[in-house]
Amino acid sequence: MIAAFRWTDPPGGAVLVSDRSGWWRDPRILDGLGPALAGLFPGSPTVVVSPEVTGFLIGPLVARAAGAGFVEAYRQGARRPIAEPMTWVEIPADHRGEPQHLGVRTHLIGTHDRVLIVDDWASTGAQSRALSTLIRSLGATVIGTAVIVNECPPSVDDIRGLLDGADL
Numbered sequence: 001m002i003a004a005f006r007w008t009d010p011p012g013g014a015v016l017v018s019d020r021s022g023w024w025r026d027p028r029i030l031d032g033l034g035p036a037l038a039g040l041f042p043g044s045p046t047v048v049v050s051p052e053v054t055g056f057l058i059g060p061l062v063a064r065a066a067g068a069g070f071v072e073a074y075r076q077g078a079r080r081p082i083a084e085p086m087t088w089v090e091i092p093a094d095h096r097g098e099p100q101h102l103g104v105r106t107h108l109i110g111t112h113d114r115v116l117i118v119d120d121w122a123s124t125g126a127q128s129r130a131l132s133t134l135i136r137s138l139g140a141t142v143i144g145t146a147v148i149v150n151e152c153p154p155s156v157d158d159i160r161g162l163l164d165g166a167d168l
């Protein structure tokens with residue numbers, strides 16, 4: 001996975017950005033991601049929840065491996081309004097320092113659910129923290145957050161990664 005990852009220097013950009021596309025491009029890595037991420041936490045989730053947009057790629061892979069369903073967590077303002085009733089949570093500042101809201105269709109998560117949050121990357125842990133709050137507000141249990149790269153200090157919530165920031 002390390003060989004398939006690159007830091008890129010976009011034109012006019014002040015900072016390097018991560019190019020994770022090599023992970024999805026490699027059939028062996030793509031095939032292994034779901035089981036590897038599902039294996040970070042013992043126990044059987046009933047549902048995987050992932051934030052837009054890269055989470056929509058990773059989350060279903062993990063759900064398949066875990067025998068769970070998948071629920072999208074949308075970013076407010078990123079698309080046309082969703083017709084069904086939504087439950088939203090505020091993120092005061094994401095890793096870019098900008099506020100945002102994440103929301104799920106309320107009827108898709110209930111008190112019987114054990115939820116695994118999945119994403120490609122945890123930087124500050126803000127999205128994981130906010131999604132945990134949202135899921136608990138619906139009465140469900142949060143198993144933890146599984147990510148490919150975890151840059152958060154060990155003290156930040158229950159986030160587990162396949163790699164940490166130093167690996168890249």
Ligand SMILES: O=P(O)(O)OC[C@H]1O[C@H](OP(=O)(O)OP(=O)(O)O)[C@H](O)[C@@H]1O
Pocket residue numbers: 051052053054055094095119120121122123124125126127128
């Ligand atoms: O731990 P945090 O500080 O909350 O940061 C983690 C988030 O940052 C990235 O999202 P990004 O905004 O780059 O969106 P993307 O999925 O569209 O790449 C990544 O996909 C996580 O969702």
